[in-house]
Amino acid sequence: MLRYDLHCHSTRSDGLLSPADVVRRAAGRGVDVIALTDHDELAGLAEAREAARDAGIGFVEGSELSVTWRDTTIHVLGLRIDGQNAALNDGLQAVRTGRDARARRIGESLAEARIADAYEGARAYVTSERLISRTHFARHLIDQGHARDMKDAFSRFLTAGKPGYVRHAWPTLAQAVGWIRGAGGQAVIAHPGRYRITDADLRALVHEFRDLGGEGLEVVSPSHTSAQYDAFAALVRAYGLKASCGTDFHGPGESRFDFGELPALPAGVDPIWSAWQR
Ligand code: AMP
Ligand code: MN
Ligand code: MN
Ligand code: MN
Numbered sequence: 001m002l003r004y005d006l007h008c009h010s011t012r013s014d015g016l017l018s019p020a021d022v023v024r025r026a027a028g029r030g031v032d033v034i035a036l037t038d039h040d041e042l043a044g045l046a047e048a049r050e051a052a053r054d055a056g057i058g059f060v061e062g063s064e065l066s067v068t069w070r071d072t073t074i075h076v077l078g079l080r081i082d083g084q085n086a087a088l089n090d091g092l093q094a095v096r097t098g099r100d101a102r103a104r105r106i107g108e109s110l111a112e113a114r115i116a117d118a119y120e121g122a123r124a125y126v127t128s129e130r131l132i133s134r135t136h137f138a139r140h141l142i143d144q145g146h147a148r149d150m151k152d153a154f155s156r157f158l159t160a161g162k163p164g165y166v167r168h169a170w171p172t173l174a175q176a177v178g179w180i181r182g183a184g185g186q187a188v189i190a191h192p193g194r195y196r197i198t199d200a201d202l203r204a205l206v207h208e209f210r211d212l213g214g215e216g217l218e219v220v221s222p223s224h225t226s227a228q229y230d231a232f233a234a235l236v237r238a239y240g241l242k243a244s245c246g247t248d249f250h251g252p253g254e255s256r257f258d259f260g261e262l263p264a265l266p267a268g269v270d271p272i273w274s275a276w277q278r
Pocket of ligand 3: 064075190191
């Protein structure tokens with residue numbers, strides 16, 4: 001049985017390790033097939049692929065796309081995409097440009113809460129000139145003593161209703177799934193247990209996603225309880241989708257599961273990799 005880890009981040013988005021170091025860490029911890037899925041970014045894929053080849057493990061080109069669905073931000077993983085695809089690259093570049101404008105507004109919003117210069121502060125934590133995220137604000141707020149840890153930084157400042165939160169229009173579900181499929185990839189809804197939506201809305205999301213050609217749901221994720229593994233396995237079966245799994249690794253000590261620590265998929269689901277040839 002091969003160990004698959006199909007969700008993680010590098011310094012090309014909001015992770016702490018370079019793409020090559022991410023892959024080497026995964027290989028050293030027993031992962032057989034890894035997907036790098038930086039937020040709205042493809043720039044780490046070439047480096048990661050080379051490191052995977054050197055380490056003798058399988059590599060899947062991926063990305064985690066930000067989407068606005070009915071006023072809720074959701075994340076859609078693209079797996080086995082062609083990282084060179086022009087429409088996908090152009091789409092994600094526009095998303096990253098929008099991220100910078102959003103970050104400036106987050107800075108202004110924090111200034112109103114008397115936290116000055118947070119945009120500049122967050123910029124100092126950015127590891128790729130191409131992408132800024134709330135994670136960079138969180139790291140800055142922690143180091144400035146405004147929050148204890150990541151969880152605290154998000155719940156005090158960076159989520160809906162809090163001083164550093166700004167609404168943002170990400171691409172639509174149809175755009176994201178369209179870009180992924182256009183680049184030859186498979187679309188997977190990431191960590192469904194994280195969205196603050198009703199069960200009925202989650203079903204509506206899954207239904208719409210499947211109608212657009214989406215193929216999978218992330219079942220095993222550090223964002224889920226083991227009861228949710230079973231609930232999402234049932235959802236996957238009910239909608240004829242495939243199941244995925246990933247650590248959502250961002251860096252040592254920042255994730256509930258490190259590489260190699262991910263529980264197996266529940267029995268009775270069709271894995272997203274079932275039709276892949278190595
Ligand atoms: P962004 O894409 O800029 O909105 O940032 C989202 C990222 O923030 C996610 O990918 C996570 O890495 C991180 N994040 C979101 N919520 C939390 C949380 N409650 N605790 C820790 N990290 C979080
Ligand atoms: Mn992240
Ligand atoms: Mn995510
Ligand atoms: Mn992620």
